[in-house]
Amino acid sequence: MAEASRILQTTLIPTFSQNPSRYTLKAYSHHYNPPSISKRSSLFNRIRCSVSTASAGGDSATATTVPWGCDVESLENASDLQDWLSKCGLPPQKMGIQRVDVGERGLVALKNIRKGEKLLFVPPSLFITADSEWSCREAGEVLKQYNVPDWPLLATYLISEAGLRNSSRWSNYISALPRQPYSLLYWTRAELDSYLEASEIRQRAIERINDVIGTYNDLRDRIFSKYPDLFPDEVFNMESFKWSFGILFSRLVRLPSMDGRVALVPWADMLNHSCEVETFLDYDKSSQGVVFTTDRAYQPGEQVFISYGKKSNGELLLSYGFVPREGTNPRDSVELSLSLKKSDKCYKEKLEALKKHGLSASQRFPIQITGWPVELMAYAYLAVSPPSMKNRFDEMAAAASNKTTSKKDIVYREIEEEALQFILDTCETSISKYSKFLQASGSMDLDMTNPKLLNRKLFLKQLAVDLCTSERRILFRAQYILRRRLRDIRSGELRALRLFDGIRKLFN
Numbered sequence: 001m002a003e004a005s006r007i008l009q010t011t012l013i014p015t016f017s018q019n020p021s022r023y024t025l026k027a028y029s030h031h032y033n034p035p036s037i038s039k040r041s042s043l044f045n046r047i048r049c050s051v052s053t054a055s056a057g058g059d060s061a062t063a064t065t066v067p068w069g070c071d072v073e074s075l076e077n078a079s080d081l082q083d084w085l086s087k088c089g090l091p092p093q094k095m096g097i098q099r100v101d102v103g104e105r106g107l108v109a110l111k112n113i114r115k116g117e118k119l120l121f122v123p124p125s126l127f128i129t130a131d132s133e134w135s136c137r138e139a140g141e142v143l144k145q146y147n148v149p150d151w152p153l154l155a156t157y158l159i160s161e162a163g164l165r166n167s168s169r170w171s172n173y174i175s176a177l178p179r180q181p182y183s184l185l186y187w188t189r190a191e192l193d194s195y196l197e198a199s200e201i202r203q204r205a206i207e208r209i210n211d212v213i214g215t216y217n218d219l220r221d222r223i224f225s226k227y228p229d230l231f232p233d234e235v236f237n238m239e240s241f242k243w244s245f246g247i248l249f250s251r252l253v254r255l256p257s258m259d260g261r262v263a264l265v266p267w268a269d270m271l272n273h274s275c276e277v278e279t280f281l282d283y284d285k286s287s288q289g290v291v292f293t294t295d296r297a298y299q300p301g302e303q304v305f306i307s308y309g310k311k312s313n314g315e316l317l318l319s320y321g322f323v324p325r326e327g328t329n330p331r332d333s334v335e336l337s338l339s340l341k342k343s344d345k346c347y348k349e350k351l352e353a354l355k356k357h358g359l360s361a362s363q364r365f366p367i368q369i370t371g372w373p374v375e376l377m378a379y380a381y382l383a384v385s386p387p388s389m390k391n392r393f394d395e396m397a398a399a400a401s402n403k404t405t406s407k408k409d410i411v412y413r414e415i416e417e418e419a420l421q422f423i424l425d426t427c428e429t430s431i432s433k434y435s436k437f438l439q440a441s442g443s444m445d446l447d448m449t450n451p452k453l454l455n456r457k458l459f460l461k462q463l464a465v466d467l468c469t470s471e472r473r474i475l476f477r478a479q480y481i482l483r484r485r486l487r488d489i490r491s492g493e494l495r496a497l498r499l500f501d502g503i504r505k506l507f508n
């Protein structure tokens, strides 16, 4: 299982938790007020709902979906879920599952809810964790023998229980899960390439899809193939793993008060995300259940939200399959990829220094509307520094890494202008890619004749347009700041030059 554990511990990121950026932000503005949340257009919602009935897996309209779960907008199984949860110890709730404008199904206040109130109280007997009992006990024992890490273990557990249908104790929960979770895992390579070409999220999605495929292949080769009776191919296949990882990415909760344990928490996972809300799910030791504390009051009929963490629009699209409306996410960021120039005389030495600090010749940095990380500037210094600064390469590479504790806010006045120009050039190249996509998007896929496929394409394209618009907006802001800084440096230099010239003339 070495391969699966390496893959899954390094790449698959847990969801729902507060996830503060590991980068040190260099802020450049304090005047960003996100507008309030507003409803998506009804057309978009209609398209979105019908997408779950269309195909998703392959490039054609014939890809299969798993034979369990329900349509994402369906309330068909919601009341069975509620009844079953009550019987299993969920206390009476002030919220009920309903159709909603944001997120299709969600939890809606049935009574007045005060600000600062604790809600939910889902007991641990209703969590699915890596320690949950398997209905097929032998299958669970085999996975434990192989020390399968939490994520692939939970993914396999979910499939094992889903495959048992009504014989599983989780059948009511699984029947209410979406048959096709919204996630970039369900985008084909062609869709990622055409709609997300400008965004670095495309690469993140490809890496994630490859991780899931690699993990499934690894489990199949090492374990499933040796126990075909316990893990039949009809149930444990690529399609079911894509589904279970899609469910984990969009519903798994990290519980800080349980030492960061990850769990699927039925009922709590019916809550949708709002960028305006600060509150998140956690285990409450005093009431011994998963709760959240409201940070605002709700009236009957209002949808109740939590925060899935401080995530960018791209990260929300990657794991949850939605993009908040432009300008509503104060945590939004865009990744800018900086690269060493192959023609650099010191390419080898610079790469060595980067590798020493866990970085590579091409590195992605998050830029926010409020600033960029100091690590990005350090990387830019390294990229533009001349051979005469060889003895500083290590210091620059260390400062460019978010894994080291070395001094970050380094300044090399002699190459500051070049470094800023380098970032500006990269930023402008990126902006032009976004603009190209946004301009072309209007006329894309107009020749599509299959209505199901057309619906799907329209839906994905709209998500991509929303993402690209929000990412380009951040880049425009960075471009403005960079141009202004460069202008200041250049006019300062000009002034110093004139002064120097004047003094020289005086002496002459």
Ligand SMILES: C[S@@+](CC[C@H](N)C(=O)[O-])C[C@H]1O[C@@H](n2cnc3c(N)ncnc32)[C@H](O)[C@@H]1O
Binding pocket: 072, 102, 103, 104, 105, 106, 178, 181, 182, 250, 251, 269, 270, 271, 272, 273, 274, 319, 320, 321, 322, 323
């Ligand atoms: C934890 S589940 C929440 C319950 C989900 N709505 C359901 O019906 O099963 C997360 C999923 O809800 C949807 N969702 C959550 N917050 C959303 C939002 N602000 N806008 C659009 N969809 C959202 C996305 O499809 C996401 O993958």
